[in-house]
Each structure stands twice: as C-alpha cells, then as structure tokens.
Amino acid sequence: MKKLIRIILALAIGSTLIGCSSKSGGTIDLTSNIKVSIKGFNGKGEVYIDNNTKYDKTNSDIRDFVADIEYTLENGVNGALSNGDEITIKAKYSQSKAKDLGLTIKNPTKKVKVSGLKDLLTGYYDCEIKVKNYGSIKLKLDANIAPITVSNFVGLANDGFYNGLTFHRIIKGFMIQGGDPNGDGTGGSKQTIKGEFTANGVDNPLKHIRGVISMARSQSYDSASSQFFIMHEDTPSLDGQYAAFGCAYSGMDIVDKICDDVKTEDSNGTVSKKNQPVIESITCTKIQ
Numbered sequence: 163m164k165k166l167i168r169i170i171l172a173l174a175i176g177s178t179l180i181g182c183s184s185k186s187g188g189t190i191d192l193t194s195n196i197k198v199s200i201k202g203f204n205g206k207g208e209v210y211i212d213n214n215t216k217y218d219k220t221n222s223d224i225r226d227f228v229a230d231i232e233y234t235l236e237n238g239v240n241g242a243l244s245n246g247d248e249i250t251i252k253a254k255y256s257q258s259k260a261k262d263l264g265l266t267i268k269n270p271t272k273k274v275k276v277s278g279l280k281d282l283l284t285g286y287y288d289c290e291i292k293v294k295n296y297g298s299i300k301l302k303l304d305a306n307i308a309p310i311t312v313s314n315f316v317g318l319a320n321d322g323f324y325n326g327l328t329f330h331r332i333i334k335g336f337m338i339q340g341g342d343p344n345g346d347g348t349g350g351s352k353q354t355i356k357g358e359f360t361a362n363g364v365d366n367p368l369k370h371i372r373g374v375i376s377m378a379r380s381q382s383y384d385s386a387s388s389q390f391f392i393m394h395e396d397t398p399s400l401d402g403q404y405a406a407f408g409c410a411y412s413g414m415d416i417v418d419k420i421c422d423d424v425k426t427e428d429s430n431g432t433v434s435k436k437n438q439p440v441i442e443s444i445t446c447t448k449i450q
Contacts, residue, residue: 350387
C-alpha cells in the first residue's frame with residue numbers, strides 16, 4: 163500500500179500491462195486495476211494506491227516506461243479530503259515514449275468518490291491504561307489540540323488493539339514506550355497519521371514534561387501509527403518534534419515502578435519479550 167503524498171507520488175512499478183510480450187507494443191491499462199483507498203478522518207482524508215498487477219518485466223524498455231509513471235490527484239487537496247468529495251486520479255506518462263514503443267494507453271484516469279471516513283474527535287477524553295501486575299495509569303487526552311492523534315489512539319484503544327501488547331522500550335529518566343504489536347519497535351496498526359507537532363506545520367503547545375503521552379514515530383514526520391510513550395521526566399528536546407496529546411493525572415507511581423523494576427538490555431531501553439510489562443487494556447471515554 164503506497165501513500166499518495168501531497169499532490170504527486172511516483173507509483174511506477176505497480177501499473178498494469180495487458181497483452182505485452184517481450185516485443186514492444188501492446189496495451190497498457192493505467193488505472194483500471196489500481197486500488198484507491200482513502201484513509202484518515204473526515205476532512206483529513208489521504209489517498210493511498212495499491213497495485214500489484216504483474217507485467218512483462220523481461221522487456222526493459224517497457225519496464226523503464228512503467229518506472230516513470232506518476233499518479234497525481236487532479237482535484238481536491240490530499241490530506242484534506244472529506245466524505246462526498248469526488249476526486250480524479252490521473253496517470254502521468256511520457257506520450258513520446260509510449261509512441262516510440264508502439265503502446266496503446268488505456269484508462270489514464272480513474273474517478274473515486276470519498277466515503278466512509280470517520281469524523282475527528284473533539285474535546286477531552288479520559289483514558290485508563292491497565293498494566294498487568296502494576297496497576298492503572300490514567301490520562302486526560304486533548305482532542306482540541308491533537309484531533310488526529312487522539313482520534314487514532316482512542317479508536318485503536320476502544321477497538322481492543324492494545325489489549326495484550328506491551329511496553330517494549332523503557333529508559334529511566336526519559337520515558338516508557340509501548341503499543342507495538344511486534345513488541346520490538348518495528349510494528350504498528352494498518353495506517354499512519356499526520357504528525358501533529360510544530361516541525362510538521364501543526365501548532366501543538368503541549369510540552370514533553372513528566373506524565374505527558376506522545377506518539378512514537380520513525381524519521382518520517384507522518385509515520386506515527388500505534389506506538390506511544392509516556393514521559394518519565396521532562397525532555398524539552400522533544401517539544402515540537404513529536405505529537406504530544408495528553409497527560410497523566412494518576413498512576414505516575416506505576417511509571418516510576420516500571421522504570422525501577424524492569425530490566426533492560428541496552429542503553430536504548432530494549433526490553434526482552436519475557437520482561438516486557440503487559441498492557442491488559444486501554445479504555446477511553448469522552449469527558450462530558
């Protein structure tokens with residue numbers, strides 16, 4: 163599954179070739195077999211394109227032609243799509259190269275109507291993280307400051323996604339990190355979300371002080387998925403770089419005990435699977 167970032171993204175390798183032999187010529191169907199998905203939330207929808215159709219890879223000229231194809235969003239703003247929007251995906255290709263190869267181009271555009279996006283949450287949410295053999299950490303989440311992050315986290319939590327997962331990375335004096343289905347920092351849910359922090363163009367005044375909950379991510383600003391961390395101590399260097407979205411009001415003694423008790427394997431806070439504290443459940447309810 164590839165994400166159509168901003169307006170344009172090269173999606174070369176997946177395009178459909180029909181009736182092409184090792185010789186030049188044939189018909190290339192550019193969009194009929196691509197799968198277009200709109201993910202995210204109503205008003206913040208983003209386009210993803212998935213196309214695993216096989217084509218003749220023995221013809222290097224056609225392979226190069228396909229490698230240069232780009233898909234563009236012809237109308238609408240990617241990352242700001244709403245239910246009911248009608249969008250057009252257009253395949254951009256070299257007409258001169260297609261002519262030289264004797265290729266017939268079919269279906270260069272595909273129309274899609276946006277639907278099924280959930281509304282973003284607003285207001286405040288009470289969140290309880292139950293940790294096996296330790297107790298509960300209770301937090302107040304702020305969907306007014308970080309609506310995408312809170313909507314994603316609350317949705318995963320109330321769907322039971324976090325039940326049975328663990329805290330796999332623990333650094334005393336820094337934070338505890340969990341929410342990875344792989345238990346090693348490499349996993350996540352089925353989608354990533356926009357990073358709601360200053361460096362990514364989003365005004366988020368929450369600071370990474372003791373008790374704050376924030377989203378883990380890779381180097382990509384928009385790579386957060388399910389992994390989160392709770393600050394053990396203040397770390398101002400994270401401010402504006404990670405999406406903080408709430409703060410603990412009870413249970414920081416649980417965080418302290420986890421940091422004191424759990425054995426780590428290295429300076430990066432890696433915890434062996436047998437020693438990882440287990441998240442029994444995370445539940446979130448709207449504060450009226």
